[in-house]
Amino acid sequence: MTAPSGSISKNATAYTGRGETNRLKGDLEAAIIDFNRAIEINPGAALALVYRADARRYVGELDRAIVDYNAALAARPDFPLAFVGRGLAHEKLGHIEQARQDFEKVTGLNPYQYDTSAGALRTARARLAALDSGAPQPVIPPAPKKAVNQYSIPTPDVVSTPAAPPSPPQKTVQAEKPRPKASASPGRRIALVIGNSAYRNVGALANPQKDAEGIASSLRRIGFDDVVLAVDLSREKLLEALRSFADRAEKSDWAMVYYAGHGIEVNGQNYLIPVDARLAADRDVQFEAIPTDQVMAALEGARKLRLIVLDACRDNPFAPQMRKTTVPVVEASGRSAAGDRAATRSIGRGLGEVRVSGASLVVFAAKHGQVALDGEGGNSPFAVAMIQRIATPGVEINKLFRLVRDDVMEATAGRQEPYTYGSLPGEDLFFVASN
Structure with a gap:
């Protein structure tokens, strides 16, 4: 007896959803088994085909991934995720023209047709800008089929290098809308780079000091005028560093703070954790x-760009020892509610969403509510992506952070997604302008 089409669709959807859950746990083997089952039930399930293709791409099975992307496009010819995924697989194989064609195809599709279309379009435009830059693209090793550690992944050793001179850009088929004119000179650019590793009351972190050193070196190489590197700061030292930086920001065009270490979200507010914090409650x-x-207040004097980059979205190590206290419940009128009712302060997972206005960007190594992974090779996957991408010439800053996001997603098999809050009005800005 043939099952009703509705139940077939429902079963395929259930396997697809469980496959995605397994992928987020780092178990790509189990994820592919679930996607296989979904596709057996419904061979035309385009989303399951793309998800299986993504999983195969993550583990380095690039030819098999392309077969799946082709099948997804046969079922849904206008599916942006399939074009982007196939382009990424072609790029890894060194098939640059095929990759370019796939990315260009996305720029001609309706960005509102699917929930994922806008993100696919941003990725496609960023990849085209990276290819046009002429700079060597990072080599990202395949992800393990099954994660050994839920909090870390293998990462390569990285060395910051000066910006490579770009080769002549190749024209793309689909032209973007006219963009704001880029400034001839970025002006005075300064940065405060902080790496907190040696925590005194919880276990030390392996990556932040090396991450900060790598980022500081990269910023100096691309021409930042003033880069202060500070490691293992107590609360007093961190406040002192921010106070000094605020004075210099008033005389600068760009002001950037990069922080690697522990961070925490409590009652909707995000905090950076100094190395001397106890947090007993x-x-x-x-x-x-x-x-x-x-x-952010320390950057507000900068004239063109205020940028905060936080690789601080780790699990809260203080949670096991942190005593939960209560706060009085307040009525809508502002008066304390009657009785003994009380509310416990909420402590989030990772960092919480932020609101940004003006010429400001806040970049999280992992989006709100998500935990960032540590790297087993000395640097975090986010820092690796930053160091490898920051010297790419001619890539506007929003697109550059999209490339960082995509590199981290690739390296972590989609388990960690960096996120950028805010947008920049007016002129385009570049870490390294085109020659």
Whole structure:
């Protein structure tokens, strides 16, 4: 007896969803088994085909991934995710013209047709800009089929290099809308780069100091005028560094803070954790940590760009020892509610979403509510992507952070997704302009 089409679709969807859950756990073998089952039930399930193709691409099975992307496009000829995924697989294989054609195809599709279309379009435009730059593209090793550690992944050793001179750009088939004119000179650019590794009251972190050193070196190589590197800062030292940086930001065009270390979200506010923090109770955060609003305030004098980059979205190591306290429930009128009712302070997973205005960007190594992974090769996957991409010439800053996002997604098999908050009005800005 043939099952009703509705139940077939439902079963395929269930296997697809479980496959995605397994992928997010780092178990790509189990994910592919689930996608296989979904496709057996419904051979035309374009989303399951793309997800299986992505999983195969992550583990280095590039030819098989392309077969799946082709099947997805046969079922859904206008599917942006399939074009982007196939382009990424072609790029890894060195098939640059085929990759370019796939990315260009996305720029001609309706960006509102699917929920994922806008993201696919941003990726396609960023990849085209990277290919046009003439700079060598990072080599990202295949992800393990099954993660050994839920909190870390293997990462390669990286060395920051100066910006490579670009080869003549190749024209793309689909032209973008006219963009704001780029400034001839970026002006004075300064950065405060912080790496907190040696925590005194919880275990030390392996990556932040090396990450900060690599980022600072990269910024100096691409021409930042003033880069201050600071490691293992206590609360007093962190406040002192921000106060000094605020004075210099008033005389600068770009002001950037990069922070690697522990961060925490409490009651909707994000905090950076100094190395001397104890955090015996949740209420101690406001006294022992530094709110990110205070970091943003240190940049507000910069004329063109205020940029905060946070590789601080790790699991909260203080949680096991942190005593939960309560706060009085307040009525809508502003008066305390009657009785003994109380609310516990909420402590989020990772960092919380932020609101950004003006010429400002806040970049998280992992989007709100998600935990960033540590790297087993000395640097975090996010820092590796930053160091490898920051010297790419001629790639506008929003596109550059899209490339960083895509590189981290590739390296972590989609388990970690960096996220950028804010947008930049006016002229395009570049870490390294085209020659």
